[in-house]
Amino acid sequence: MEGERRAPRARSCGLPAGGAPAPSPGVDAPLPGRSGPPALPRAEVLDLDEDEDDLEVFSKDASLMDMNSFSPMMPTSPLSMINQVKFEDEPDLKDLFITVDEPESHVTTIETFITYRIITKTSRGEFDSSEFEVRRRYQDFLWLKGKLEEAHPTLIIPPLPEKFIVKGMVERFNDDFIETRRKALHKFLNRIADHPTLTFNEDFKVFLTAQAWELSSHKKQGPGLLSRMGQTVRAVAMSMRGVKSRPEEFMEMNNFIEIFSQKINLIDKISQRIYKEEREYSDEMKEYGPIHVLWSASEEDLVDTLKGVASCIDQCCKATEKRMSGLSEALLPVVHEYVLYSEMLMGVMKRRDQIQAELDSKVEALTYKKADTDLLTEEIGKLEDKVECANNALKADWERWKHNMQNDIKSAFTDMAEENIHYYEQGFQHENRTRGLNEQKIKSGSGSCVPAISTLPFKTSTKKHAILFFFFFSSF
Incomplete structure (x- = not known):
């Protein structure tokens, strides 16, 4: 073996390779039509002080038009959209x-x-x-x-x-x-x-x-x-040395991690901003109920109408609090957990590269060293086993992680969509009840109409969540 590396032999690791079965077609297989990493908008194009401009970056991105597993003709019904992104339950x-x-x-x-x-x-x-x-x-x-x-x-x-x-x-x-x-x-x-x-x-x-x-x-x-210090020094030395030729499948995996990290960090940042804006809007809306009650004390003809509006605002505030609680418990923790996962994945790739770099250094030493070739050959054989086991474990665990990631993210956005639907149903009921009271007053000629509080600002936030959802899954 002068100057070249031996072809790796088939070996048994003796360790479970992640323990995950091969992914079934259509679940973890690469999505059709995606031959390379998708185009990703640069982070600096986002100006979170201009909310509509933020989301237009995503909505105008050409990559969003390719929804992969989603039909290009998306149904307009929210419930039919929810049904599309649910996984089948697995046996417990x-x-x-x-x-x-x-x-x-x-x-x-x-x-x-x-x-x-x-x-x-x-x-x-x-x-x-x-x-x-x-x-x-x-x-x-x-x-x-x-x-x-x-x-x-x-x-x-x-x-x-x-x-x-x-x-x-x-x-x-x-x-x-x-x-x-x-x-x-x-x-x-x-x-x-x-x-x-x-x-x-x-x-x-x-x-x-x-x-x-x-x-x-x-x-x-x-x-x-x-x-432990010696192990750390060796690991740092190997990481500085780098890997000469990373296998193609791990190059693709590394590209995926980089794009995933950028997207999930953007989604985490914007989701936090949406939550902050909705919290501020909710706090301001709470002030209008007492204002309408005080107003009713000085308007005899509008007492019932103004108190009805105050009651509507109070009910909308309660529904909003429930919805905000769902956002903070269902969506934000899941998104932030996968921000941390992206950092973990980078660490896993570095550790895999360190194992391969150690093997490459031994092969290089055998090329230029004449003495102790038997010992080096034995060490290289053990390292080849170690690299093969590490690669197999990562590949199996990678498919399992991708499946769980898609399941968790889709489930989080689905739960958020259901919360939004329930919230709007309640809001429309309260508004219609107040509107009916106003119409009765006008017909009887006993009072004037006072418009009820509107939940329109939250429609924009729902649009933002929908765009974030499709932006994230347009390439995974």
Whole structure:
């Protein structure tokens, strides 16, 4: 083997390659008509201070005309649109159920932190009991994530919520912040439990079952500080060296990740802006109810009409609050989770490239080195096995992740569409009731007409969500 690399042999990894079956046609297969990465509008064309201009960038994008799996003649009925984007339910075969609840604050002389109760119920034989209850802090979740990445470098590990959130919520121990983090940690553990490979990780089992002192003892069993520093230095050196020839399928995967990251970050930014604008509109609308009540005290002929308008506004405010709650709980967390996923995917690709770079360096050393060729040949054989296992694991987990991503994003936008439909139905009922009262007053000649509050501004926000939805899925 002078100057050239041996052709890789077929080998068995001995490790589950993501555990996901081959994707069925029409679900995860590449969409027809998309031979390369789609054109993506540059981020700087978005000026979020001009709302209509923001969305016109998306609506005029030529890539939006190619809806891939959607028919170009989209039905006009909202309900028929909802039916198009729903996945069929899969059979429930879970044997591990995890709940994260009851956050509790702890204050010591050194620090203040929050722990969360984790209840695990399982029917698996490898567990000593069918139910466990432990308490964990955020640092323990970070440790688990690190161990999973160490054991499975090319599997897509679910992301953890950020340690600090600077924008919109500065207080770490704010009730809303704690509840948001609790939900994110709950989803993190359940995504691991649903993963066909990660769910059987030994560190994951220890995390769910060991008491605090047992977990601390288990953490100390890992490699020492010097060993970890050496691994980090080698990883950095390999990343600086780079990969000479990345396989074509992983080049396509990397292009997908870059485009996905740009789009999901834009959607997260605009969704947050839409939520902020609607919250401001809702707060302003709440002021009009009391104003109409005070107004009615000085207009004897319009008492009933003005009180009817005030009642309509009050009902619209309640419907709006419910809708805003659905937006903050259903859409925003899902979109932001996949922003974090995009960062995780970049890390997975770097770890895969590091493994291949290590193999390339050994092959290059064998080319120019005459001594110890037998030892290098043996090392190259092991590294080829490692690269093959890493590639197979990533490819299988990649298809599984794409399916879940499409399912989650579509479900989030579908739920939002249903919330919008229900909201408008309620708004129209209240407006029609007030309009009918005004008409009765006019016919009887006992009063004048006062227009009811309109929900028209929210029609624009629904249009924005629809454009964001089609913008995102125009190329995936």
